[in-house]
Amino acid sequence: MSNSHPQSIIDAGRWIDAQGWCPATGGNFSLRDGAGEVLITASGRHKGHLCEADLLRVDLAGAALDSTLKPSAETLLHTQLYQLDSKIGAVLHTHSVSATVLSLTSPGDWLGIEQLEMQKSLSGNQTHDAAIRIAIFDNTQDMQALAQTVAQRWQQGALSWGLLVRGHGLYAWGRDMAEARRHLEGLEFLFACQLELKRLGVAP
Template sequence: MRTAIPSAIVSSALIEAGRWIDAQGWCPATGGNFSARLSDDQALVTASGRHKGRLTDEDLLTVDLDGQPLESKLKPSAETLLHTRLYQLNSAIGAVLHTHSVASTVLSRLERDDWLTLCGYEMQKSLSGNQSHEATIQLAVFDNTQDMQALAEQLALRWQQAPLNWGFLVRGHGLYAWGHDVNEARRHLEGLEFLFACELEMRRLRP
């Protein structure tokens, strides 16, 4: 059983992450959504339509792992279903950060396979479990859809084939990155964004 984390601590971490992510330009307008697990069956999530660089405690609400609000009139994003499905699939996941950077959005459209494969980059070592640039890492790529229930089911089916690590891409949409807590999710997000930018430049330079 996971030890419950005080919501004030989780809220502060998500608010700080939002300001940092906004400063990178990875969540323009009101795009993206963040969450962090509070306990085995609850998570704190950003409300729909809130600017991620200006989050306050009033922009966050608690949901169960079906994505339903608990004692709140705020509306969670429809994409909350992907966050909560990740928490259901892996009890070690403690935070999920969904962003809309240019690099992740463009690269996800260029990649036609179901997996984005990366190899040879030193920054791969920013991802937990990777010790060498020589390793080959893969991120799942899903087609975009407005049906989040359907996308959550696709995520679960892909996970049954092989558990996913660090994050996944949605074509023309962006990145979902996660970690044991908000800090690790931030590190994975930053490392993946660097890798995406490098891969885009490599593809541009190839004859």
């Protein structure tokens, strides 16, 4: 995997597209680029066919910097996450079937996961015995409002690894692109297991 900023986003897009986690032109991916800038995919670009011309830089308010490309509305949630935690270096937003359906069929504000070995793919987890929680947020087209809601819940106790938006998809993050990809892959496996348990009538 390339360490260059643009190429790491392009590579992630091809890998994610191959998994079927970002159909059509859905999703968006970003990297922190210095103290106050973010490199992010432009609106309306298919993530399996990205090139450097599909990326732009924005400031932490989500405004484009020296680009005529249009940032996605969801850019505001990316930049909010970067503001909330200086250790976050990459954010991947996907639209998999498992994440979308599980978010709709899980009541409440949290998805609980336990007794699955793949929990150890998430930074800080050393065992399957410790239950983890993934925050769920109601979907809205008002991304500024959603970003503010994420910030409010963050202050109540930092969210870890990722969050779900109900009926929409997953935001996963990490200290760099490699960790964000690992968290995304681990969470997607965990979600697929939870969804299969539901299908089998076994309470996760």
